[in-house]
Amino acid sequence: MTPILAFSLGALTILVLAMIRPRYMGFLAQKPEDYAGSGPQFDLRKHLNGPILCEGVVYGPMGRVTSRFVADMEAHWEGNTGTMTEEFRYDSGATQSRSWTFTLGNDGHIRAEAPDVIGTAEGVQKGSGVQLQYRIKLPKDSGGHVLETTDWMYLMENGAIINRSQFRKFGIPVAELVATMRPKEAM
Structure with missing residues (x-):
């Protein structure tokens, strides 16, 4: 040769x-099945309910922190339908609001909608994990790009939730988010 x-x-x-x-x-x-036998059992209706404090960082494509944020969230459920509002405050001084509507199937499948989500987010809760996949359109001041998003949320023994999200464009990772969420009354 x-x-x-x-x-x-x-x-x-x-x-x-x-x-x-x-x-x-x-x-x-x-895969959601990877967490099927693990505990504690993540139930969106229980663990994403009421006032929630979220703190996190966004990493850029080179792996460096590009932004830090704190968010106040409020979620409420009526049966298997829930709404969650999010009010983000970034270290740059920028703010962002989002309102989600969730529908939880009896089999653990999740459908969710938000104004900046294109189509419907789809996911599943199994064991201690929740996966959600969707396409999100960034605000114009952030480039207005449409990104493929995969969220994973992991329920901890103390009720805190660790969220890790990857954002891709044309299959290439362009950003990652890592955040904690916990009930405000637990603080």
């Missing part, structure tokens, strides 16, 4: 591995 052919095959192998890695390893490889 010539050195050029060997280099080309090596580069091709690296490219193929880089493309299939997210599907089988890492953040996107998680």
